[in-house]
Amino acid sequence: MRxxxxxxxxxxxxxLVELAEKLRGRSDALVLVISTGSGADQIAHQANARGLxxxxxxxxxxxxxxxxxxxxxxVLLAMVSSQAGVLYVPSKTxxxxxxxxxxxxxxxxxxxxxxxxxxxxxxxxVAPDDAAAMADAVASxxxxxxxxxxxxxxxxxxxxxxxxxxxxxDRFERLFERLRxxxxxxxxxx
Numbered sequence: 646m647r648x649x650x651x652x653x654x655x656x657x658x659x660x661l662v663e664l665a666e667k668l669r670g671r672s673d674a675l676v677l678v679i680s681t682g683s684g685a686d687q688i689a690h691q692a693n694a695r696g697l698x699x700x701x702x703x704x705x706x707x708x709x710x711x712x713x714x715x716x717x718x719x720v721l722l723a724m725v726s727s728q729a730g731v732l733y734v735p736s737k738t739x740x741x742x743x744x745x746x747x748x749x750x751x752x753x754x755x756x757x758x759x760x761x762x763x764x765x766x767x768x769x770x771v772a773p774d775d776a777a778a779m780a781d782a783v784a785s786x787x788x789x790x791x792x793x794x795x796x797x798x799x800x801x802x803x804x805x806x807x808x809x810x811x812x813x814x815d816r817f818e819r820l821f822e823r824l825r826x827x828x829x830x831x832x833x834x835x
Contacts, residue, residue: 657726658684662691663776665700673787678702679714715744720786725752727773734758742767745801747793749782751775767800
């Protein structure tokens with residue numbers, strides 16, 4: 646089983662090292678990071694220093710291959726550090742839902758990405774910066790084919806319902822019409 650984390654950024658890249666450390670004894674878990682930059686360099690250095698054969702860093706792939714990258718994973722990983730709190734929302738979370746894969750996210754419960762995963766029932770949410778909880782969630786998903794398939798199906802279903810283009814276009818058209826006409830928004834007290 647492969648776990649993919651395509652783009653670590655300001656989150657906490659070393660959480661992935663700790664995750665790989667916790668999953669070290671599992672022959673079915675490979676943490677695959679696809680990224681470049683200082684976070685990816687830190688991860689690669691730590692993986693080498695700790696002898697983590699279950700953690701690999703690959704460079705960014707061409708945009709055209711993004712879907713393949715997501716499809717290659719059994720579980721997609723997302724992180725929002727406690728310092729980022731509720732304000733930082735990794736946009737990749739929506740891509741993960743569209744990919745129809747189980748998601749494990751380490752994030753504050755109030756964070757929009759965490760609440761989206763909860764609402765979709767497409768994965769597990771664990772406390773931010775908690776490698777042990779993240780490893781437990783990943784191990785649980787990897788050990789249960791039915792759970793993984795259910796998460797994946799619910800993630801995709803949520804994406805299809807929530808991101809359906811005509812609904813989104815209709816909302817934008819109503820917004821533009823309201824802005825053009827100057828009509829006040831309903832439910833707002835003055």
